[in-house]
Amino acid sequence: MGPTKLTVTDLMQVTLMKLIKEMWSRFTFFLTGSLLPGFPPIPDSQLRYANIEVTVDKMVQIFGPEGVVKITLRILREMNLHNIADELKREHSRDHALPCLPSRTLSSERSKEEEIEERIEVNLPQSLTDTKEELLRNVLGKVDQAMRMTDPLQTSPDNLETEVYDESRGTYRFKCSSAGLFPSGVTGLGFGMEGEGEVLYWTVPWDRRLLAQRGKRPAGPLFKFTCLKGSICQLQLPHCELHSKGGCDFLSVAHVMDDSLEFIRDVQITDKHVILNINGFSAYGVVKEDDSPTVPIRSLVLLFYKLPVVPKKRSILNVLLLPRNVMIREVQVEWKRRNGDQETYIETNAHCQLIPKQQYTLSTDLTDEHQIRPKDAAFVDFESYENYIPTFQLFLQTVVKQVDLLLKEHDGAESVWDRLVWLPETANEFHQMISTEIISTAPSANPPTLSGEDFITKHRVKLEERMGELQPILLKLQDCKVLNDVEREKIDNISSRIQRNKALLDMIMRKGPRAQEQFYQTLKKEDPYLVEYLEEETS
Numbered sequence: 001m002g003p004t005k006l007t008v009t010d011l012m013q014v015t016l017m018k019l020i021k022e023m024w025s026r027f028t029f030f031l032t033g034s035l036l037p038g039f040p041p042i043p044d045s046q047l048r049y050a051n052i053e054v055t056v057d058k059m060v061q062i063f064g065p066e067g068v069v070k071i072t073l074r075i076l077r078e079m080n081l082h083n084i085a086d087e088l089k090r091e092h093s094r095d096h097a098l099p100c101l102p103s104r105t106l107s108s109e110r111s112k113e114e115e116i117e118e119r120i121e122v123n124l125p126q127s128l129t130d131t132k133e134e135l136l137r138n139v140l141g142k143v144d145q146a147m148r149m150t151d152p153l154q155t156s157p158d159n160l161e162t163e164v165y166d167e168s169r170g171t172y173r174f175k176c177s178s179a180g181l182f183p184s185g186v187t188g189l190g191f192g193m194e195g196e197g198e199v200l201y202w203t204v205p206w207d208r209r210l211l212a213q214r215g216k217r218p219a220g221p222l223f224k225f226t227c228l229k230g231s232i233c234q235l236q237l238p239h240c241e242l243h244s245k246g247g248c249d250f251l252s253v254a255h256v257m258d259d260s261l262e263f264i265r266d267v268q269i270t271d272k273h274v275i276l277n278i279n280g281f282s283a284y285g286v287v288k289e290d291d292s293p294t295v296p297i298r299s300l301v302l303l304f305y306k307l308p309v310v311p312k313k314r315s316i317l318n319v320l321l322l323p324r325n326v327m328i329r330e331v332q333v334e335w336k337r338r339n340g341d342q343e344t345y346i347e348t349n350a351h352c353q354l355i356p357k358q359q360y361t362l363s364t365d366l367t368d369e370h371q372i373r374p375k376d377a378a379f380v381d382f383e384s385y386e387n388y389i390p391t392f393q394l395f396l397q398t399v400v401k402q403v404d405l406l407l408k409e410h411d412g413a414e415s416v417w418d419r420l421v422w423l424p425e426t427a428n429e430f431h432q433m434i435s436t437e438i439i440s441t442a443p444s445a446n447p448p449t450l451s452g453e454d455f456i457t458k459h460r461v462k463l464e465e466r467m468g469e470l471q472p473i474l475l476k477l478q479d480c481k482v483l484n485d486v487e488r489e490k491i492d493n494i495s496s497r498i499q500r501n502k503a504l505l506d507m508i509m510r511k512g513p514r515a516q517e518q519f520y521q522t523l524k525k526e527d528p529y530l531v532e533y534l535e536e537e538t539s
Helices: 008-016 021-032 052-078 082-096 102-123 126-130 132-148 208-213 328-339 427-439 452-458 460-466 471-479 485-492 497-510 513-526 528-538
Strands: 162-166 171-176 180-183 190-193 197-204 216-229 232-238 251-256 261-264 273-277 282-289 297-309 314-323 343-346 351-354 359-364 370-373 376-378 392-396 402-409 415-422
Touching: 008 052, 008 082, 021 052, 052 082, 171 180, 171 190, 180 232, 190 197, 190 273, 208 216, 216 232, 216 251, 232 282, 251 273, 297 328, 297 415, 328 343, 351 415, 359 370, 359 392, 452 460, 452 497, 452 513, 452 528, 460 497, 460 528, 471 485, 471 513, 485 497, 497 513, 513 528
Parallel strands: none
Antiparallel strands: 162 171, 171 197, 180 190, 190 232, 197 216, 216 282, 232 273, 251 261, 251 282, 297 314, 297 343, 297 351, 314 392, 359 376, 359 402, 370 392, 402 415
């Protein structure tokens, strides 16, 4: 019995899985650009978030089975990946050659390809032929530029195996079973692993005096790492700058060791991450030039609510203005450490853009007796990653069910953040919210930007493609009776990640709005960066 024959689709998937992240970005750049004579480009919108399986299907649909092989061979050779190209050609010739003329078919294939290349060379003006290598360098330079403007953690499939947060110790434990680039849905970090590995990491305070002496200030949390198993070759740290505003030009990475501090400038900066290659550990964090121009940054408005004290019915809503790359979970833990169960985190769409040191004013639509203190305040916590102090406090004299909060620049006409916030009315509702924060199974106190049903319907395709590790989600859904044992087992037995995601979403949609809302809230807890990214597309 001979070797198993692969279909063209299977062969293409096997071939393209050999490309590392940078190679894959270059490959798709060739597909979407008008760079290959005789092959129309695929619209970038159709491949922007596609994985290998979806990309191959789209290529077969546009170019046909034989065309897919030809264009792939051309791209691989342009990328100087001759070994992969030769292996693809051998496998394709073996599995898809005519049985009666295998050798002639192989020879004919090579002749056709060489003939096409010769024809292209003949038709090119001499000046272009002489500068072919320079043209290729320019093309690859554009690829590299495009990669810097594209967040690798958003364009690569989510291969994260497991990540666990130990609240008692304040540590995160990340595990992976193979080499690759792994985005974290918990902290926003990314790890480039050389193979199977396990990493323990946590945040530590910055030495601001030492940074100030070197003309720097914090621009992200300071993470300390210990590699328990395997080896990390690349680290991706989240930042909150806006490329279009020029703030990224002043970023670097501080490498803090026991007795020294160095600044790493040889980094790649994407929309949301600073990427560097590493060969050792200690602590790493993003820093910014202290004298850099003041420009808007991606920010958060976080809310913590203190329940009314019956019968006085007084309550306080604390409003925190913080940078986007702050660790929300650690803000919650620190707030709970200070106040116990007296206050709760209010879930809402926190995203906005704020200008450091700019004065802002908070207002409401309330007619009942209330006060906001201070009346206006500067955004001074743009570099705060340890102490989380309220920027504003809303003091309520009566029980309030909902409030419309409006944040504006001082004396400005337009709002920078405007949200309708639902507040817990009773002690039972309050304690239910506390339980939600602990076990992540009850619905959020605040309505999401979209309902669960709307969220799934709008983002169904991307959820199927991008949801990664399902086990924490399945466990929570099983605990709150959305899934039963048989349904959980059925999903676990599906080998394909995309098919598992499809099966889960099918089950959730069949169970109605309550199940859909529970799935949405669970996903927000377990994979907040994915939900944040999809909701930003909605807004």
